[in-house]
Amino acid sequence: MDVVSPELNSLLPDEIMDTEAIEDLPPSQPGGGAVQSQPSDDTPVPMETDTPAASEHLSLCSDATSAEHAKAPPTSSGATLSISTASQLPISISSTSSLLTLKPRLTPPFTISAANHQIILNKVASAQATEAAKSIGSQPQVFKQEGQKLLVTTIGKSGQPIMLQVAGGKPGVSQTLGDHKSQAPQFKVVTIGGRSELKQVVGSAGNQLTTLQGQQLKAVQIATKTPVSSAAPIKYIITKTVNSKGLSPQTSVSPVITGRVLTQTSPGIPSRTITLSETLNSNMQSISGKKIAISPLKSPSKVTVVSVASPTSNATQKSMTLPVNVALGQQILTVQQSTSGSPVKLATGQNTAQNIKPVQSVTMGGVGGSQFKTIIPLGSQPNVQQIQVPGSRFHYVRLVTSTTASSLGHPSGPSTRGPLLQLNPVKQVMAPKPLTSGAVVTTAQTQQRLIMPATPLPQIQPNFTNLPPGTVLAPAPGGGNVGYAVVPAQYVTQLQQTPFVTLASSSTFPAPAGVQTQARLPLNGLSPAETTSRPRKPCNCTKSQCLKLYCDCFANGEFCNNCNCNNCFNNLEHETERLKAIKTCLDRNPEAFKPKIGKGKQGESDRRHSKGCNCKRSGCLKNYCECYEAKIMCSSICKCIGCKNFEESPERKTLMHLADAAEVRVQQQTAAKTKLSSQISDLLMRTTPVISSGGGRLPYTFVTKEVLEATCECLLEQAKKAEQTHQPQVEAERMILEEFGHCLMRIINSAGKAKADCASINC
DNA sequence: GAGTTTGAAACT
DNA sequence: CAGTTTCAAACTC
Incomplete structure (x- = not known):
């Protein structure tokens, strides 16, 4: 079963499903002290339906000896990465928009498989990973997440990172995240919206494992075009980054996995894998000894965490631990689904889960942050x-009214809608939360x-x-x-x-x-x-x-x-x-x-009516015409009669000129009146002390230089108006005198008001 | 504000 | 698809 079917990706609007970002991934940068994957070649980035040609394995271990693990037999053409750490902290994978960072805090064997832009977290299937874990003196910790898929989705504009933190169960307890042959747990991180900013590929060049020791932070970016060969039951499918801002690999919070929409890897499809050694985090509340923490730290984007059960996997209760350090402005929807109707439990990081209204929201997007x-x-x-x-x-x-998980497990049933991205009956909604809360x-x-x-x-x-x-x-x-x-x-x-x-x-x-x-x-x-x-x-x-x-x-x-x-x-x-x-x-x-107004054909206006108008009597120069109303000219698809709404139309030009002139006049008059009012007010403010002290000034006292200038401007505007409207001289004079009268009235009223106010104050 | 004009939408 | 009717906005007085 696909975590997210290709149809889902195709269904999502283009605004939120930018698949081009995958191809925008530049070749990886070798060296740099960070683990780098094999630079991708020019091969188009495979989508869900694509089949990679090779595999790439990345192993993250917690010991220097993991270098051996790094030397694990890579696939034919896959690059293997290894990041090791000795700390017993939850697996943390962090990434900025351009950098996928695997924080070296993983001690138990842990495999992340990244195929076709997917980072697949697997149990350590290779002996190297186990050895690496042993070398650091810790028991291999393996996630066991059969039957589950975790989908982390952030939908939004570019630049919003996904913070994904995977925490194991209690220390010493092995957990299996999955198996290459069991199509069980799958974790998919999908960022919808915006463009992926995964540009810098940090990994081992030349298909080699790189062990990072003594580093607090490891950065790995999967080369999306590197062929791999492994079917990963547990997959961290990383999609394009929503936001890269405000996220630093050096932050104390959980690292981030950012990427872009990745496609489902078909069984047998080669994939790149990353093997991680991890230590379980006892601080995490767990159910069935399995914990997964997804933490979109400092990311303004919203993260949707979806765990989708695999139809072929056994149904087990799963738990997801969500970190409490959700940055303000973030929203996380966590839904987990188990197979065969097995309930799924979600737990908060502090055991303070609260029941809320049966509302659930998935937010796609983060425009402008x-x-x-x-x-x-x-x-x-x-x-x-x-x-x-x-x-x-x-x-x-x-x-959706939930019935049974089994029914949902067969989305392709009688429904004509086909596969559905389904969330389990248990929902978890997280509102934006300060990190310190x-x-x-x-x-x-x-x-x-x-x-x-x-x-x-x-x-x-x-x-x-x-x-x-x-x-x-x-x-x-x-x-x-x-x-x-x-x-x-x-x-x-x-x-x-x-x-x-x-x-x-x-x-x-x-x-x-x-x-x-x-x-x-x-x-x-x-x-x-x-x-x-x-x-x-x-x-x-x-x-x-x-x-x-x-x-x-x-x-x-x-x-x-x-x-x-x-x-x-x-x-x-x-x-x-x-x-x-x-x-x-x-x-x-x-x-x-x-x-109705969309882009026209090439060479035509950028905007045109999708159907064209059918005007007959308005000449397409009135707002009856949808083209004219939209301030666009009629196009070839219009069926209007007597159209005058075209580029060279003199009527249109005249109309537009008049409209512009009218608009300018209105603006000028408004500006002049505003200026006059402000000046009068200013004068009143300045003369108030005189009034208060003098005990009574006549209104003409307020006719200062500034007031005169403003009045003259108003009179000139009136004269211009009369001239533009071709008014006779007599009428023009009348208009000017009227305006002069208005000005005088304003001055007198303002003066009187000021005097009255002053008198009231004195009283 | 009431009445008229207009063209898209709806209907046949 | 074309003709007609309905409708609400745009426009005029």
């Missing part, structure tokens, strides 16, 4: 999983699953980006109560202002200062900044119930808010009708909710 707090309550629909995608104004939510993990012991469709959704749209807000799919046949709900980000903000949200937010997790900045897709060709800076007009629908595309709110994928509509159904209270309407619209036009 801004963080989203997307824990939202959906009172009417408690089983809501929220995903906020950067660049999209929608929150994709799928509602205590327990931060809140566990919702509800039978809920976050399911992300791994395949296109033929019922609605083949792509998330096409999903309209509020989309809910009918439950898959035999799949239980499964559905989708896509909630506009705007509405999430509204929800976050509700008492319910306050309750959820006031739990263990302090809400970030800035709750949320909505990321939106370009709306009608406008940049998000443009769309956000300009408040949406309230609709006035009366007959459409705001459930047809006549309604701009509905068409833009937003709930009506502060509108003037009547009988509005475009809200959560009428979610059923709304979803039905959405489906109807999509049935009629699959791209109904896509922006």
Whole structure:
């Protein structure tokens, strides 16, 4: 079973699934005191469906003798890395955006296999790793995570690192993370969104193991293009980095694994492996003697940790220990799924897990470092999983009522949606938490699953980006109560202002200062900044119930808010009708909710109407025309009659000139009035003492040089206005005199007010 | 603010 | 696909 099916990656919007970053990985840099993997060749980076040609093994041991391990027989063309350490600390893998760092704190044998951009944590399958562990005087510690896959996903913009910390059980207890032949535990770190910044490859050049001794920190970056040959049951699949800022390998916190979206390694596919020796961390709360800590330290990004069971593995209770040192602004969703319905337990690092509302959020993205707090309550629909995608104004939510793990273990059943990324019934939601805080993990012991469709959704749209807000799919046949709900980000903000949200937010997790900045897709060709800076007009629908595309709110994928509509159904209270309407619209036009203004063909304007207008009487020079309204010219696909909205159109030029002139006039008048007001106020402030002392100045006393200048500017502006509008001289004079009168009135009123204020003060 | 015009959306 | 109707925004007075 794939940890994350290829369909899942393909399904995710481009904004959050940047697969190019893999290929952007430069060749590794040899030397440098850090472990380096074999520089990748020009071979395209294999994706999930690709098959590497060779394998690369990296072993991280805790002893200098691990150099022998480093000399372990590498695969035909694989590079083997070894990082050893003598400390008995949890396995910590850290990385900046450009550096995958394996902190040498691992004593038990531990294998990380990285294949196809995957770092696979394996039990030490090789004797070298065991020997290396013995050489440091510690018993081999092996994780045993059969039947589980850990998926760590951070979705966001570039530069946000993933902090992954793997802690073993009690010291002296061997744990097996997996086996090359058992398709058991798989850990996948997926960073969605942004570009991978894995550029520097630190590892042993020439397919050699490198032992790092005496170093507090080891840096390893897997060459993504190096062929390998090993199927790794346990995989740390590292995807592109979300954010590289603020993360230093020298930090005392857990190291980080950063990478990019990696593809599932098929059985038999060569893979690079890293063998780690690790010591179990007794400080970690464990279940079944297995602990996994994932710590996105100092990363503004949000990390989703998903443990997905392998269908072929035995079902065992697993535990995940999440570190409490989650940086502010981070959000972690940890979901673990076991096979065959075996329960999964999650434990917080301080045994203070709290049950929270059955809400779960997956945050994708971190635009500009801004963080989203997307824990939202959906009172009417408690089983809501929220995903906020950067660049999209929608929150994709799928509602899942958990039945049995076995049913979820067969996502390819009758459902037409195909494989799903499924989360186990036990959810763990972590809100942003300061590093110094205590327990931060809140566990919702509800039978809920976050399911992300791994395949296109033929019922609605083949792509998330096409999903309209509020989309809910009918439950898959035999799949239980499964559905989708896509909630506009705007509405999430509204929800976050509700008492319910306050309750959820006031739990263990302090809400970030800035709750949320909505990321939106370009709306009608406008940049998000443009769309956000300009408040949406309230609709006035009366007959459409705001459930047809006549309604701009509905068409833009937003709930009506502060509108003037009547009988509005475009809200959560009428979610059923709304979803039905959405489906109807999509049935009629699959791209109904896509922006109408998009990029045109090459050579044409950057922005053009996707369908073109059909104007007949407006000449495409009024806002009736969608092209003109969007401030773009009509294109060849328009079917308008008598179009005057083209580049050389004199009417258009005149119109644009007039519009510009009017805008300039407005700006000038506004500036002049503002200046006059400020000057008057300033004068009043300066003359107040005189008034207070003198006991009464006449208003003309306030006509100072500054006031005169400002008044003259206003009069000149009025004269210009009269001239531009071709007013006759008499009318122009009248306008100027009127303006002069206004100025005088302002002066007099201000003076009188100042005098009155002064008198009141004196009293 | 009421009425008219306009063109997209919806419908047939 | 074309013609018609419905609808809400844009526009005019």
